Amino acid sequence: MSQPAEIPCDLILNQREASQFDWGNVQRLSMQVAIAQVSDEDYVSIVQQEQDQEQEQSPKEIIRVYSGTSAAVRKPSIIVEFRTDARPNPLTLTVPWDSIGGGAHSLFVSYNGYSVRFYVDGVLVDEDWPMGSLPLTNAVIKVGDSGDKLSVWKNAITPERPSTQLEDQYLGVEPTSIQYWKPRGHNTGVGDCMPFFDGERFRLFYLYDRRGHASKWSLGAHQWAQISTRDFKSWEHHPMAVAITADWEGSICTGSIIVKDHTYYAYFAVRATDGSPAKLSYATSTDGSEFRKSEQYIGLSTKYSLASVRDPHVFRDEDGLYHMLITTSLLSTSRNQGCLAHLTSADLVDWTEQEPFIVPGYHDEPECSDYFQWDGWYYLIFSNDGVARYRYSREPMGPWLRPAMDVFDCVQWRVPKTAAYHDGRRMAAGFLSTPDRYAGELVIRELVQHADGTLGFKPMPELAADPIALHEIGPVALSDFNGLIYRDIEFEGAADLIVSCQATPENRNLYYGLSIAGPNGFEDGHTIRFDPSRRKVGIHRAHCSSLLENEAASIYEVPGLHETTSIEAVIKQDWIDLCVNGNRTLISRFQRQAQAPLKLRLYAQFGSVAFDDIRIGELA
Structure with a gap:
């Protein structure tokens, strides 16, 4: 593990070593430690030995680098807790293990007085912006059983930038x-x-x-x-x-x-x-x-x-x-x-x-x-x-x-x-x-x-996204003036889709639209509902009280819903992005079973509607 730009260190420790030092209030600090594996033990800790009114030693943790979880970090992660004299609770910087993979890594923390940055193998994975300074009077620094060589500088240092390939691996492409x-x-x-x-x-x-x-x-x-x-x-x-x-x-x-x-x-x-x-x-x-x-x-x-x-x-x-x-x-x-x-x-x-x-x-x-x-x-x-x-x-x-x-x-x-x-x-x-x-x-x-x-x-x-595959479905005519009628669209598709069609209702006082199955089928899925009489389009759970229609996922004063209506919906893993007649849009988050192929259904309720020019494009 090389030191950044080979800058001389102010402190070097090896595994299981500890050192006491007194640097006062610090606004510049960098530290680098090598780790060999995932471990629930601390990699590095810096503790200030404070004295209470009875002159007894009461340690105050200033910096802690460890692997674990917390209330705010629910998946296994490397966690850096960073405490200044501005607030009693620390700032917390993290990186999930599944982002960087297990095994050996170089961890680097750099603090310049108004920002603190956390790097893994030179990749910036998290940062925060503290106030105040680090109280490092009468402090003890210790390298844990899972840490290796620790280098500390009384300066703000940026590690050498990694390869683009490594950044893509840790941060995503x-x-x-x-x-x-x-x-x-x-x-x-x-x-x-x-x-x-x-x-x-x-x-x-x-x-x-x-x-x-x-x-x-x-x-x-x-x-x-x-x-x-x-x-x-x-x-x-x-x-x-x-x-x-x-x-x-x-x-x-x-x-x-x-x-x-x-x-x-x-x-x-x-x-x-x-x-x-x-x-x-x-x-x-x-x-x-x-x-x-x-x-x-x-x-x-x-x-x-x-x-x-x-x-x-x-x-x-x-x-x-x-x-x-x-x-x-x-x-x-x-x-x-x-x-x-x-x-x-x-x-x-x-x-x-x-x-x-x-x-x-x-x-x-x-x-x-x-x-x-x-x-x-x-x-x-x-x-x-x-x-x-x-x-x-x-x-x-x-x-x-x-x-x-x-x-x-x-x-x-x-x-x-x-x-x-x-x-x-x-x-x-x-x-x-x-x-x-x-x-x-x-x-x-x-x-x-x-x-x-x-x-x-x-x-x-x-x-606009270009589909990697396109399915064309023949016309679908649905009619039921007394209740609900639907037609399932059977196909094997990708997880993300773009669906388009033309819908022509024969009366105003009906509902029509597209349903998306949930993990247990259409009963717990979502529906895109067109309501011509109220000039409204909304996205809500398929089975819910009429009093619980999602107003956070609805648009109003949409003209022409009782006439031929152009519909285009981009359906992603976490949201639906809808365009109606080329001049009104609606985007809403929803949850569906992860990575499961989509199941779709066209429906009409209390009337008749004809769906034409139905196209389903699979998105990469």
Whole structure:
């Protein structure tokens, strides 16, 4: 096991050795240990010998590296517990054994004062963002029975980067398509998305998440990451655009990007770790990839809730004036009112406060706002409870009209924002949420603009998956005005499918759709149900109370369901992604038996429907 760049060590220990040292409060530390096998014993431990009021020695564990499980880590893993003087409970970094395989490994932990990173054989497998410092006064370090040579440096060191093959083995191979993508690793996810088109390259900035917002003692510790493309086929992964660089930064919040004089400006808010007012700031870049924080801060008056200030969205009007919309609340002695604060600027640096842009009247604050002009209409987007809503107007500053259906997709596609693309097209990017957990997989849609200015959504053709096999099924006609009738589709297929068909109902007051079997058949499966009389499409369990139809997986005000309806459903292991008539979409998580071939059923209830052009494509 070679030392990184052969840098001299401050401490070297062998198996079963221990050493006492006194380094005081430390904000730079690296350690490397070799392990030979899976073991339930500690590999390395650092303990501070504290004294209580009776002057008795009371050990306090500072760093512990071991193999095992815990309440938060339920599968066998290598676990690093890392405790600073900022909080009593430690940060926990992990890697599952089934990701790296058993046998000999080199474990490396690197701490630089505001981040701690965990590497296995040079592969970065986990990280977190501490505050404070390591209390290493009167400390004892020990190598366990399952550890081998331990090297320790009073410095932040990065191990030598491994081969691409090893990274793919430990983290997983990057998929061929960016649709449903998330960063490689076992605890990662895509958070709030900030798409931007610079005329040549579509840049997708997003909040890089680990642990579902639980990093940094649940402060989030989000940072701006970026991937980009010129054609939506090949993607480039860029360095972290706006990163945490100080321990007082609790999280880098959502924001926006704008270009002026060939310079990219990235506006964001930083949530402080102590609950003090968030700081609005910006970073700049000349190439759209490498950004530098300005360390300049933009203020709001005290009529606003300053601790909740976040999500700045910047746009330029037709007269060249810049506007910034900011999520916050107007303070009140009775009830604070969530709003979008409004600033203006001539140069993107000096900002003047205006009256609030909109106070929509919901119980919470309108977040992750977006504003754009498109073919004679102006659009304002904001999210409440993570659900994106939009307003539209013929005038740039309103009044803002609410459409009959103002929600994007369904509530599981969280906080999408939009960006232009070639040929007058526009794309929206958000993430597929997970119950009780932040972040998920990336989901991209193409916007559809209707003649009356209202919006719809459809899959982007460039992101469509090509089936490895295609099955064509003959027409299916079903009729039962008194109950339920169905037709099972028999075939041997892959675990993931894309199903498309045309459905023509003969009456409005019926249900029709597609059912997917569960582990014990269709009784515990799921159904995609079309309800023409209520202009509703939903995904829910096949057998459930009518009072338990899943409103978190439904869309409303869907026109034309009583006429010939085009249906396309991508059915994955963990979710269904549905498009209706090429202009309404719905994505919803569901669970089915792992790796089992899909069983499908077409059905009608209380009426007649004809299914035609039925195609089932197997996905790789």
